[in-house]
Amino acid sequence: MFIAFVTVLLAAANAAFPLIWQILIDQAIGGSVDQVITAVFVVLFMVRVVPFVYLLKTRFLNRYEFNTRLQLFKHVLRLSVPFHKDKESTKVLLEANKGVSAATGLLRMFLQGDIIADIPVAVFAFWYIGAHSIVALLVLVIFLVAFWMLSYWLGQKIAKVEEEYNEVDNEVSAREREVVQQIEMVKLHCAESQEERWFRVSAQKVLELDNRKVAYHTWFQLMASLAHVLPFCIALLIFLPEVTKGTLTVGTLIALQIYATMAVGPVGYLASMYHEIKANAAKIKPALQLLEQQPTVTESNAPVEMKPLRHEICFKDIAFQYPGADKPVLCGISLTVAAGEKVAVVGKTGSGKTTLARLLVRFYDPDHGLVTMDGTDLRQLSFDSLYRQISYVTQEVPIFSGTIGENVRYGLPDCGNDHVMVACVNASADFAFQQKQGLQTLVGELGEKLSGGERQRLALARIFLRHPSVLILDEATSALDQMTEREVQTAFDRLLQMNGGTTMVVIAHRITTVKNADRIFVMDKGRIEDYGTHEELLGRCNLYQELCRGMTE
Ligand SMILES: Nc1ncnc2c1ncn2[C@@H]1O[C@H](COP(=O)(O)OP(=O)(O)OP(=O)(O)O)[C@@H](O)[C@H]1O
Ligand SMILES: [Mg+2]
The missing domain is CATH 3.40.50.300 (P-loop containing nucleotide triphosphate hydrolases)
Incomplete structure (x- = not known):
């Protein structure tokens, strides 16, 4: 509740932020300094509140991860012996725990991104830019659509390579563990070099997939940073001639540039979320599959207490x-x-x-x-x-x-x-x-x-x-x-x-x-x-x- 309240407050402050700068810069150019000092205090206040909100969110996320792991462990303990015998349950649990960390990472990104607060800000930013120039608005919309389509395409590629990577990586980790557990057998059969060869070949596959993965992620990062900077430059190119003509103040130009960045914010953020979801889906899948498993040997709904055997x-x-x-x-x-x-x-x-x-x-x-x-x-x-x-x-x-x-x-x-x-x-x-x-x-x-x-x-x-x-x-x-x-x-x-x-x-x-x-x-x-x-x-x-x-x- 408190987090929601602070989020709304920050959203309102964020939306007003460029307008404050617009007024201040125009007034500072006009010679007034008092309001600039007040604004510095406002900024300082916001900077102090943000870490506090971060602390609350992180605590919430840690609790979420702890509870989810506990639920998963309880669930695994409830599953019947046939599941444990058939499915190498220790490996399944390890994979599932990786999935919990991945899901928590996604939730962290979602919460820390303040998307709920950013969407109304973006709507206001679009309205503000549209009110000044329909052309600028159109250019921004086209830019966003292109950005989203590229993100979608990269997301598909990343999902595929992540899935392959996880499969091979889990196999290698499981075999590694098994070899160490059976070390006496390995030594008695002089199989060290055989195991080493196997590891070299498998780890090479992991390495190649990892390199492909990193390449896709880098492309995405590049796109995301361009998405951050380009709207700022687009606004400058479109609105600078008006400042030169004297039909727009410098403060308004800066406000428009900041609003252009804010307008793209949620889309860039959602694209990053999509990218992360695609990248983590392969990790989360085993956890979901594990939760779908039901015990095959179950207790009766009205269980009877067994007394010491008499007959x-x-x-x-x-x-x-x-x-x-x-x-x-x-x-x-x-x-x-x-x-x-x-x-x-x-x-x-x-x-x-x-x-x-x-x-x-x-x-x-x-x-x-x-x-x-x-x-x-x-x-x-x-x-x-x-x-x-x-x-x-x-x-x-x-x-x-x-x-x-x-x-x-x-x-x-x-x-x-x-x-x-x-x-x-x-x-x-x-x-x-x-x-x-x-x-x-x-x-x-x-x-x-x-x-x-x-x-x-x-x-x-x-x-x-x-x-x-x-x-x-x-x-x-x-x-x-x-x-x-x-x-x-x-x-x-x-x-x-x-x-x-x-x-x-x-x-x-x-x-x-x-x-x-x-x-x-x-x-x-x-x-x-x-x-x-x-x-x-x-x-x-x-x-x-x-x-x-x-x-x-
Ligand atoms: N989890 C399992 N899944 C499938 N088949 C199994 C499983 N456990 C045992 N079996 C099979 O069931 C058969 C009977 O096994 P069981 O362990 O009951 O034999 P046993 O009489 O105890 O043998 P031993 O004297 O060697 O211990 C064997 O053919 C075995 O391969
Ligand atoms: Mg037996």
């Missing part, structure tokens, strides 16, 4: 195919796991074990059939309560850069060190507080300073902190030596007794991990081939016998 988990006639895949991964899966039961899922690689677990944690929803907990469809449960009751640990343990303590209490920031330490002891992760800096020990980027077994034990410690009523371990202990795995198993057996009995689904390739399960499900090509105890299956299931022969002890 059973049911898969009823499940069929599932990954988005974009050409054949189903799971077909006709029906199985029940009783509360407090420990079941194992085994099967050849690619048989669909992990996919089954992903449906249970709602990373995906089945295409056909139902997954229920205590009779309630998973789709009815609130995400919050579902993930409070269910924990899923995989072979690849996600670790954030930060301390060991932060990683164990991830999602439970208020959890005290005592609880974290007990969880670490239970998960055989004593190494965590045996370090010199204890739980404050830094784990490096993505936990690179931890061994595979240490990472898995931290993931297990997270479980002991959460006490879920359903626990899915997907190759979660595969990186542990057998002695440590036995210790962790004993700790899990204790966990099974807590909370009135934790239900466990264990997916593993190691026979020692699965053979003590109450029931073992054998999967083959997306179906349940058989199920029973270790002994029962050894006696009758060929596939299980085959798997056992191949399984590591």
Whole structure:
């Protein structure tokens, strides 16, 4: 509101500015000096107000950029796992953030240009010039049309080259990041020179496009500065003869020259805006596309709170195919796991074990059939309560850069060190507080300073902190030596007794991990081939016998 008020005030002051000069110059030529001094004060006042308005606008823009980035980040967090798996979401988010900066830049230009205030000033300027000479008015209009057409043509060229540039530049940046992340692989394959060659060729393309881009921008800048100066000169050429004849005062000539510049102002400014929009559209597009994405796995409008599991988990006639895949991964899966039961899922690689677990944690929803907990469809449960009751640990343990303590209490920031330490002891992760800096020990980027077994034990410690009523371990202990795995198993057996009995689904390739399960499900090509105890299956299931022969002890 205040910005609008000051803008109107400045517009009025701007419109009157050349008239003030006209009067002052004519009066100064006539010998009066007092009003010249007053005018200097007016100018000083305006110069002081402008930075203040700039401050307000910049604060507004910073807030806008902050809010937009926050909205974008919240939106990305809301998107479902399939989006993140399919679309390299970190790259998408980086591109989108570039788009937010570009959009803020445009808004900054729009606000700082004072276009709203400049348009009425330009209308007044046209009227003033027209009142003195129709020819001058016509020349100015023709000049503006030509200027606008040239800007439009350059804008099209710039948009095309910017789009190409962004595409190649984003590709190069993404590959650069990937190469650095996979540095061990690069070194082991002596691929440094191969990567360097690739970079040289791609960066050369970026450079060429950048040069073309700069050339177009320079042409535009040249045009824009001419648009600023030429009207001033045109007015001089048209009106100077009248001053010589004595039909026009020097003050009026100067006022007409300033008005000619002001008349062109908004058009020049709009052309610059158009030029900037065209130049930034390619950057803004990914942000808009990202905002158009909607979560595919959504929470019910009236979500039900999930209580600790009391009866059973049911898969009823499940069929599932990954988005974009050409054949189903799971077909006709029906199985029940009783509360407090420990079941194992085994099967050849690619048989669909992990996919089954992903449906249970709602990373995906089945295409056909139902997954229920205590009779309630998973789709009815609130995400919050579902993930409070269910924990899923995989072979690849996600670790954030930060301390060991932060990683164990991830999602439970208020959890005290005592609880974290007990969880670490239970998960055989004593190494965590045996370090010199204890739980404050830094784990490096993505936990690179931890061994595979240490990472898995931290993931297990997270479980002991959460006490879920359903626990899915997907190759979660595969990186542990057998002695440590036995210790962790004993700790899990204790966990099974807590909370009135934790239900466990264990997916593993190691026979020692699965053979003590109450029931073992054998999967083959997306179906349940058989199920029973270790002994029962050894006696009758060929596939299980085959798997056992191949399984590591
Ligand atoms: N995001 C995905 N998009 C498309 N296909 C996928 C995706 N994830 C897995 N698949 C495919 O689904 C099939 C089953 O994969 P899944 O990970 O469930 O197997 P698995 O039994 O856990 O194997 P492993 O023992 O090797 O872990 C495989 O053929 C795999 O290539
Ligand atoms: Mg798997």
